[in-house]
Amino acid sequence: MAAREKTAGRPVLVRFCGVLTAALAAVGLVLLPVPSGNPAHAADSGSDSGSGSAVTKSGTKGPYDDFSGLKVTVEQTKGLRSQAVRVSWTGGQPTLTASGPFGADYLQIMQCWGNSPDGPDRTQCEFGQGPLLSAGAGGLVSQRQVGNPSAQDVNHLYDPAETEYPREGPTRGFIPFQPAVGDAVSDQTNLGTYFSNQNTNEQPYNSTGADGSGQSIFHLDSSADSDVLNCGAVAEGETQPQPCWLVVVPRGTHEPDGTVFKSSAGLLTSALSASNWAQRIVFRLDFAPNESFCPIGQLERPTTGSEMIQEAMGAWEPSLCTGEKITYSYDQQSDDVARDLVLGGAEGSAGLAFIQRPVQPPPGSAPFVHAPVAISGLVIGYNIEVSGSSVQVPRLRLNARLVAKLLTQSYHCDLPGPNSQVFRGKLPQTNPTTLYQDPEFKALNAGFRGIGPCQGGLIVPQNPSDAGAQLWRWLRSDPDAANFLKGKPDPWGMKINASFLDEHADAADSTLADFPRPDPTAWVPAPDHPDLTVNGVGVNPFGGSLHDDATRVRDAYNQALTTPDLLNQPPKLTGNPQQPGMRFEIGLTDVATATRYRLGTAELLNAHGDFVSPTIDAMTKAVNAMKESGTSGVLDQNPALRTPGAYPLTSVTYAAASTGLDAKARSDYATLIRFAAGSGQTPGIGLGLLPPGYAPLTPALKEQAQAAATRLMAGAPSVPAGQSDNGGASGGSMSFTGGGSGGTASSGGGTGGTSAGTGGTPSPGGTPAASAAGGTSGGSTPPGSHNVAESGSSTPGIILGAVRWVLLIVLVAGVAGSLGGPLLMRAGAVHGTGRKLLSLNRGNRKTP
Structure with a gap:
């Protein structure tokens, strides 16, 4: 069975074969323009970020919706690896809302594989496990099902142009998925063999603003992290790495049969349905070769x-x-x-x-x-969307005391419990529920709006490090943070989680280089299954590394397992990534990795009094x-x-x-x-x-x-x-x-x-x-x-x-x-x- 992800945290041994590297250097591929300014923020200025391979394409006019004025730009299309790229567009129609933030007029983006010069087939695209919008809206928009087998189901309109995968037949309207490595699957249940809602990179909902523009940061996977698409892999006997594709499907206000979307529900048909797929905009992605090695037998110095x-x-x-x-x-x-x-x-x-x-x-x-x-x-990277859109907020400011609050699980949502339970564990009731409800945070980030219950815990690596010791040293050197760590409340009455005042987990300890989670609060989300227990680490699990932290932030999923899946045998806890338009994820990483995954980086208050x-x-x-x-x-x-x-x-x-x-x-x-x-x-x-x-x-x-x-x-x-x-x-x-x-x-x-x-x-x-x-x-x-x-x-x-x-x-x-x-x-x-x-x-x- 093909695995979605290869082993994380393995030693980084980037070994390109000598002939290939020399050839790349000879043609000047390594002599690319130089970035400047804030390495983690420079991409927000609108250029191709120095890659030299940005590509812009236009849409076309369809039978009901005209996308010919739409221009989509992918900022980098060559020399790619597992990373993030910005996709931006102009000339679109402002997104219309329904029962959720995405009713009509938005973009759907997916990564696909295939060697055809014309682009991928629908079966080669990673799509079909995206989030279903709340309140039942969304229909089949984020699914591979292009027509419901039941003709009486008026909520799932059928595409009259769909002849390859009819609802009456072997596929029953489901478009099979053929991975680059492994056997095809022809039903929704087995789709999870290759990717699930917890690790897919598809983006079914990307909004367009009132001025007709929009942007999204897309997380590309190479074969180094996933062989589902195998991008960048060099096949046996071949010399060139496997290319891949980024496919953008613009959606208007009409369904394939001409029906205008209903404001109570929004669009209902899949991006892969024949008429919607016909409007796609395709970008070839050329990846750097993966799994290439220096000459066998060459001297190695670890x-x-x-x-x-x-x-x-x-x-x-x-x-x-x-x-x-x-x-x-x-x-x-x-x-x-x-x-x-x-x-x-x-x-x-x-x-x-x-x-x-x-x-x-x-x-x-x-x-x-x-x-x-x-x-x-060391940085605090973030993926925070402007409420109801796919646009990332441009600025986040944090001081040392706010970071101390996050590291000591002093917000109620940092501890386990149902969303309806406002106060958890033994935290004082005066403590805010989340970071963005903290008056101190609001004072530093004017106009910031909270976007959902219990989002905002800080993802941190589990192992100690010199960088971790430096972070604690910064907190202890700041008088406000140091006093908070010793038990003194902030001016609004918020106090440290008392579990961190224990002699075995003293946050003011000068030897700390890791991030302990000593609070014993536990919660059983399914009373009939006491073995399914959630603790503080379950709410906000440790990352495996700074790199792992960054990818979790980019995917807006800290990998918390808090929802009981009682249909599974045996029952288990599962989790769900945050919904589009409601993403709020922050985590510790380094500047270079935050840059690689296009994260925002928080401005921190230095000892001189500057936010930097x-x-x-x-x-x-x-x-x-x-x-x-x-x-x-x-x-x-x-x-x-x-x-x-x-x-x-x-x-x-x-x-x-x-x-x-x-x-x-x-x-x-x-x-x-x-x-x-x-x-x-x-x-x-x-x-x-x-x-x-x-x-x-x-x-x-x-x-x-x-x-x-x-x-x-x-x-x-x-x-x-x-x-x-x-x-x-x-x-x-x-x-x-x-x-x-x-x-x-x-x-x-x-x-x-x-x-x-x-x-x-x-x-x-x-x-x-x-x-x-x-x-x-x-x-x-x-x-x-x-x-x-x-x-x-x-x-x-x-x-x-x-x-x-x-x-x-x-x-x-x-x-x-x-x-x-x-x-x-x-x-x-x-x-x-x-x-x-x-x-x-x-x-x-x-x-x-």
Whole structure:
């Protein structure tokens, strides 16, 4: 049986074959326009988001409704993967309402497969499991049934042009579904074999505004996530990936037989019915190849760690695979697990970890280098529709206390219970039911309207992470949020869920890096089935990752299972995605993933008092203000700094590797670092480029990364027995305390570490390169850690012989004494200042 979804959370190993990647690079497919501004919001400005493959098509005139003035644009049609794309249109008729928000004059959108140049057949489209509108309206509009077998059923009008699937015959008016992989199904019951209402991406209802325009964000699936359509798969013996199609079916005010829609019910016939299907507008979708691999037997260097680097590694790895003849696989793991893996040094395990907080090797072991490779940030992504339409709200503002309320299940709808039950569990009755009913939220988001009962819980990943710790640190550093977490009510009387004041789930705990759900409230929705119990996690389940959070937000379904299905044997709990025109979903993710899935990103209140989006400029300002932590070369990513215009949850991801690795491994990982900090910082959409959602490294951080790569190649310096040379920390544990405006980062037991509090030494744009190489602050520089910075414009082919020349230069400098030192420092300063900076194209962003 074909599966709808493949295993989630598997290691990201993007491996394109060498010949294909080289060919793509040769024709310039990787040299695409550069996005700018807010990476997660840039698509709202109306261009093709830098993809260079936007396509616009017009409708046609039908027998009853004229769609010839309708123009539909799909912003990206080439180089696609599992992502979201914007579909926009003009020249339509304003949507008419019936008993629900969609009566007539709207668009239906679906993804299909097929190799015919004329587009797909009806049997090849993922359609038929869409939501039925409330109050019984909608008929067969979102179904594959094109005619009810009962001629007496006047609520299901039959299309007189339908000859291929008549209501009298084997199909009884049902259009079979033929997946790209698997057997066809010819009835509604078996359609769930391939997709259901809980995971389909079809959009049966998309509204048009009073000005004749509209837009929708469509979630495309590639074969990497679903083989139902198998988009992007390369068949055996073929060289080109499987294309797919986006089909738009405009609906007017008439049924296929000429009947005008009834205002009490709306349109009733399926988009797949022959007359409706004849008005379709078809867009070819060309996907990047999936499941392509680097040459078999090629050297592999595994990496692991933070999800903040996942999108970047997906773009970098194919270029490294072909350019360096090394396969750099990436396995997303929690930061703590990644640190343990590279410290363990087991045979075959990852030798390089991507983390935000440093690796601390034990005394006497080889030091680690920490090379900055990416600037990104944690965001609260949202999919919130303007009430009664398919248009996403343009702005959402949140402060730290509102986020604290969401994370502590302090709204009544964050706990289980029937919608008719206003107050749940032991929450104070004065607490609002939902986020959008909170007076504090309303004050920040004027004119915002709530759109449904019990929607708005925050989707969060289950596992701890450095990003999670940074979020809690932001909450503790904000006086209003900190007081709320300690039990003080807000000005409107709302209090924290008391379960979070327990010593085992203290939300004010400075060590929190995950998101506990300690409230014991439970609910049995079917009294005769006490085994079907819903708890706080059932109402708002954990996501598997930041990526998983983003897809749930995009699909407007947090995967809650709260509705009893008593017809199933045995009975089970099921769930339903939110209805069109009523979507409200928010969740934690990173900027790059939010960009990929076209989510809105909330403006957050920083310590300076500014509401800030995660733009390139805002993240760069945050990095420039960061101070050095207790580990030399690693910035204290303190969200409490009072920096004007800085995004508070900005993060710097470091590539950490031990200088105790063997020489070949050190050289290979140094090559990865040099690429990531060099040409990998060129913003764009394509192989080898820096995907939208990242801010390019500052010049100082680039220099620091190149110096760290040089240090890594040189290997571990000689140190006295029992002492660790780890950038100023002698084996002590790092503690990050987020209080006040400066916060503190200290090294327990370390020597030579610097304080990152208000009195710490600033290091705009990152710490100096010599410090980044792993030497102690203010101490003597170990051999091999000199600031030999590369231009960063290409992937250098490094060999160990170069290190001998570096050491020779060091020797000459030592003989020269006080004269050589200043000369070298002056030369280094000139080299750093004269480096050509990358300019950013101020076009729109698009998913990588």
